[in-house]
Amino acid sequence: MQTENKINPQMEMAPPAANIGVRGWLKENLFSSWINTLVTIIFATIIYFIVKGILTWIIYSADWQVVSSNFRLFFVGQYPLEQLWRIWLSLTIVTLLFGFTAGIWKGTVWKLTIFLSIVFLLITLLPFIPLSAKLWLVINIISLYLGYFFINKLPKNKVITVVGWFLSFPIILILINGFNLLAPVSTNLWGGLLLTILIAVVAIVVSFPLGVLLALGRISKLPVIRWFSIAYIELIRGIPLITVLFMAQLMVPLFLSEGIEINNVIRVMIGATMFSAAYVAENVRGGLQSINRGQFEAAKALGLNSVYTMAFIILPQALRAVIPAIVGQFIAMFKDTSLVAIVGLIDLLGIAKTIVANPDFLGKQMEVFLFIALIYWIFSYSMSFASRKLEESLGVGERY
C-alpha cells in the first residue's frame, strides 16, 4: 500500500484519523512521548484537584451574603443613598458616549459594548439588587444601544463624540461633588469602586499630557527645561508610589502654611498623577527616540518649524509606537490606586477591609477579596483587550 502511494502521487488519501482533529492535537501536544505523557498526567491531576477545590469552595463553602449585603458599599462606598441618582446619571453619560463611540468606530468598542451590556444585565438579574438600581441599569443598557444605533444619524457625529468625552469629565465631577450647584457630597463620602475609578481616571487623563510635555522637555535644547524634566522624572521614578502617597498624606499638610488645607482625596490624586506622569514621560521618550532622524530632516526640508514638526510629524508617530507601553502603564496605575487604602482612603480595597471588620461578616475575607479581585480583573482585562485591538488597528509593530 505504502509503496503504491509513493509512486502514485495523484492518489489522495485523508491523513490517518489519529493525526487530525482533537485526537491528533492531543497526541501531538500532550502525549507525543512517554515523558510528555507523564507530565500531562501529573499536571492534569494537579489541575483537577485545584479546580475542584476552588469550585467546591466557591459553590458550597463560601458565604456570599457578605457580598450581597454590602453590594452598594463596594461600588460607591458611603455615597449618600438619596444622592445616588447622580452617580447613575454619570454612568448613563458614560454609557451613552460609549455607545456613540461604538457606533462610529465599531470593532473593539462594539465588542466591549456587548460585554458591558451583558455585565449590566447580569447585575440587573441578581436578586438582591433594589428596584431603583435595576431601573437605572436597564436605562444604561438602553443608552448604550441607543448611542450605538443613533449616532450615525447625527451630523458631525465624530466631533460630537470626541467633544462629549472631554466635556463628560468635568460634568461628572460636578455631578459627583455637587460643588455649589447641587447638594455638596464631600470627598470623605466617596468610596469603593467610585473612588478607585476617579483616582485612576484623574491620574491617567492628567498625567498623559503632563508626561508628553515632560518627555518633550527632556529632549529639549533649553537647559533649564531639560534639567528640570530630567530631575523630576528621575526623582519620581526613583521612589515607590507608596512613598509619594505617604508624602502627600503625612508631609504635605505639615509643610503647608497655616490656613491652607488641601483635601486628602485631592492630595492623593495629585500624588498619583505626578507619579504616573514621570513614567508616561519615559514611555513617550522611548517613542520619540524610535523616530528616524530622516523624519525630522524631511519636516525641516518642507519648511515646518519645530512646533509643527513635533505636533504633526513626530508626536503622532511616536505616540502610536508606544501605545502598548502607555496602556500598560495605565493598567498598572489603575491597580496601584489600591495603595491609597494604606493611607486611609476607602477605595475598593479600603472598603473591602472595612467590610470584613464588620462583626456580622468576620472571617469572610476570602469572599470579599475574591470579589474585588474579579472587579479589578474585569477593568484591567478590558483595558488590555482594548489596547491590543487599538494596536492592531493602528498597525503598530508593522513596518511603515
Add this chain to the structure above:
Amino acid sequence: MKKKSILLLLLGLILVFSFALTGCGSKETNDQPTTTNSSDSSDASSANSSAPTKISTLEKVKNRGKVIVGVNGKLPGFGYVDSNGKYTGFDVDFARALAAAIFNDPDAVEFRPLSAQERFTALQTGEIDVLIRNTTWTISRDTQLGTNFAPTTFYDGQGIMVRKDSGINSLKDLEGARIGVETGTTTELNLADQFRKLGIKYEPVVFEDSNAMVAAYEKGSLDAWTTDKSGLVSRQSTLSDPSAHKILKETLSKEPLGPVVLHGDDQWFDIVKWVVFATIEAEELGITQDNIDSFMNSDDPVVRRFLGVDGDLGEQLGLTKDFAVRVIKAVGNYGEIYNRHLGPDTIFNMDRGLNDLWTNGGLLYSPPFR
C-alpha cells in the same frame, strides 16, 4: 487622513483640557481655606501655647457644623462601616456622643478613617479635631507628640489564647509551650518580659502576620498565641469552633485606649473628657437611653446637677446645660455602648473586666459632676 485629524484634535483637546484642569485644581485649593478652614489653633509650632487671638477648637467646630473625628475604619467592634454605609462601633459611638453634646445631633460627625501611621499627623495638622482610634496612652505620646489623652474608654491588655482541653489555666501552666506571636510588635517584647519575670521557659514561634499565626494555632502546631485581648476575642469568633478555645485571665501588658486631642486648647480637652465621664457617670447613676426622661424630675441633687436641671455645669464647659442628656439620649451610657458593640449580645461576648464601674471592681470612675 481623517483619522489623523481626529487624533490630532484629540491630542489638542487633551492638552487644553489638562491645562484647564490644573488651573481649576489650583484655584480650588486656594478657595478652600477661606470656606472650610479658618486659622486653626492646632499647628504643631503653636501646640504648646494657646494664643488668645486664635479661634478655639469649639468655635471652629461650631462654625463648621460638624466635628471631624479620626477613627479606625477596620477594627471589628470598634470601628467599621456597616452594610448601610454608616460608621459603627465602640469608638465611633464616643465620636457620636461628642457630636451630640455639641450639636444635639449624633450624626454631625465627619469620620476620617486613619491608618496607625498617619493618625498623629492628622491631629497635629488640625485635619481632625479629635482622635478616637484605639490609641494607647503612653507617656511619650502624651508629652513628645504634644497630645492630651482624655479618660480611657477601653482598658485593653495583652492576653493569651489556649485550647480548652489543653489543661492550661494560667501562665504557669504554659511551661515549655509553643506560643505564637507577631514579630516586631510590643506583644513580642511583653511576652518575653513577663515570662522571664515568672521564670517560665517557653518556645516563641514568630509570625509575620496574624492570619498565618491563627491558622497555625488552629492546626495545632501552636499551644497558644498572644495579642491584645480585644483582638483575641474578635479572632476567637472566627475560629471554626470558637467554644473550644479560651482566653487566659492574666493580662501581660497595659493598653489603655482613649480619645486624644492636641495640646493647647484646654476647653476642648475638657469637653472631650467630660463627655466620656458623662457616659460613665450615667451608668453609675443608672440612667439609660430609655429611662432618662423619668430622671428629669428626680429629687436627687446629684442627678439634677448631672442632667443640668439644676446649675450650669454644661455651660461652664462651653456647651449647654443639658449636654449630658443629649449624650445619653444619643448613644446611651457607657454600659449600653459597651454592650451594643462588645457585650453578651454581640459575637464578641467580651467580659467587662477592667472596663466595669469602680463599684463593680472595674476601673471606670468618673469625678463628681459638681
